[in-house]
Amino acid sequence: MSKILVVDDEPDISELISLHLMREGHECLCATNGLQVMPMVLEQQPDLIVLDIMLPGQDGMAVFKRLRSDSRTRSVPVIMLTAKAQVTDKINGLELGADDYLTKPFSPRELALRITAILRRTKIVTHVSEVKTGAFLMDRKNMKFFHNDKPIDLTTTEFKLLAVLIENTNAVHTRSELLREVWGYSDDVATRTLDTHIKRLREKLGDAGKHVVTVRGTGYQFLIEAPVAG
Numbered sequence: 001m002s003k004i005l006v007v008d009d010e011p012d013i014s015e016l017i018s019l020h021l022m023r024e025g026h027e028c029l030c031a032t033n034g035l036q037v038m039p040m041v042l043e044q045q046p047d048l049i050v051l052d053i054m055l056p057g058q059d060g061m062a063v064f065k066r067l068r069s070d071s072r073t074r075s076v077p078v079i080m081l082t083a084k085a086q087v088t089d090k091i092n093g094l095e096l097g098a099d100d101y102l103t104k105p106f107s108p109r110e111l112a113l114r115i116t117a118i119l120r121r122t123k124i125v126t127h128v129s130e131v132k133t134g135a136f137l138m139d140r141k142n143m144k145f146f147h148n149d150k151p152i153d154l155t156t157t158e159f160k161l162l163a164v165l166i167e168n169t170n171a172v173h174t175r176s177e178l179l180r181e182v183w184g185y186s187d188d189v190a191t192r193t194l195d196t197h198i199k200r201l202r203e204k205l206g207d208a209g210k211h212v213v214t215v216r217g218t219g220y221q222f223l224i225e226a227p228v229a230g
Contacts, residue, residue, distance in 0.1 A: 002119050005046040007031045007063070008081065009055055013104075017050060020108040021115070034058030038066055041073050048115055053082035053093075061092070068097055068155070075143065077118045077156050081106070094196040097155045100183070101193075117184025121160050133169055134224045135208070138162070147208050157182065158201055165212065165222035174219040 004021050008014045009032045018028040029044055031037055035057035041049070049067070053060035060080065067073045080093040083104045093101050100114050131138040137146040143159050145152045154162065161182045165173065173181075178194055198220060202209030213221050 001025050001027055002047040003027045003029065003044065004115065005029045005031065005037070005040060005044065005049045007034070007037055007049060007055065007060070008052040009033065010052075013052075016108055017111065020112050024112050024116070026115075032056075034060065034063045037063045038070075038073070041067065041076060046076065048077045048079070048119060050079050050081050050111070050115070053080060061096070064093075064096055064098065071153075074153065075156050079111070079114060079118070081111075091192060091196065094193055095200065097158070097200060099155070099157045114184070118157075120184065121156075121182065131163075131167055133166055133222075136166060136211075138166060147205065152204055154201075154204065158197060158204070161197055162201060162222075165220065169222055169224055172215050172218055172221045176219075178219060 004026050006014050006017050006021075006028055007030075008017070011032070014030045014032070018030060021028050029040065029046060031040055032055075034055040037049075037051070037058075040046075051060045051064060055063070060082065064078060064080070067076060067078065077099040080098045080101045081104065099118050102111055102114070131140065135148045137149075139145070140163070143154075143156070145154055145159060145162060161178065164178060164181050175194055182197075183193065198212060198214075202212055205212070211223055213223050215221055
């Protein structure tokens with residue numbers, strides 16, 4: 001059983017989501033104001049947050065930035081839920097590091113499936129706790145990543161994406177494969193999600209971001225020997 005925090009100022013929606021998630025065996029907590037979120041997350045330590053953007057007190061984007069800027073909460077998976085259907089809103093949410101994004105009206109069943117997929121990938125069980133490749137070290141048990149012994153702060157999704165790439169060094173991963181492995185999607189959908197996460201990964205890796213290589217028309221690969229520009 002996982003603990004899910006549902007943040008929405010519309011009681012009907014919170015109740016609908018909670019009902020479906022409890023049927024799936026999860027424990028649900030509810031918040032109706034953006035200012036309630038941080039204290040609740042620190043106290044209750046939920047496994048995942050469903051976060052509406054349009055909230056009183058403090059809007060969802062501001063709440064999300066607070067969650068990601070605090071070392072105690074930055075790894076908690078977040079699904080953005082909002083009535084805003086514009087592409088720019090989705091891109092903003094994903095570029096900030098949201099794990100997924102749904103617009104209202106939505107299917108509670110689809111939300112439950114996406115939550116299950118995210119929870120499945122965050123609870124990684126492996127016999128090998130550490131993977132070392134060149135100057136990179138991945139600590140699977142503690143979900144930590146290091147480059148030249150320097151820690152790189154990654155969200156849960158970024159860590160999972162990098163794990164798929166780095167544990168299969170030099171292999172080319174198709175977009176469909178990565179969407180299936182990391183996000184649990186069954187086909188090639190929401191490709192912007194993959195693109196924005198790759199972009200954020202490269203930014204966080206700095207100069208080492210050149211090891212994450214785009215294979216035009218196919219997908220991505222992680223190269224030990226980074227390609228030389230020009």
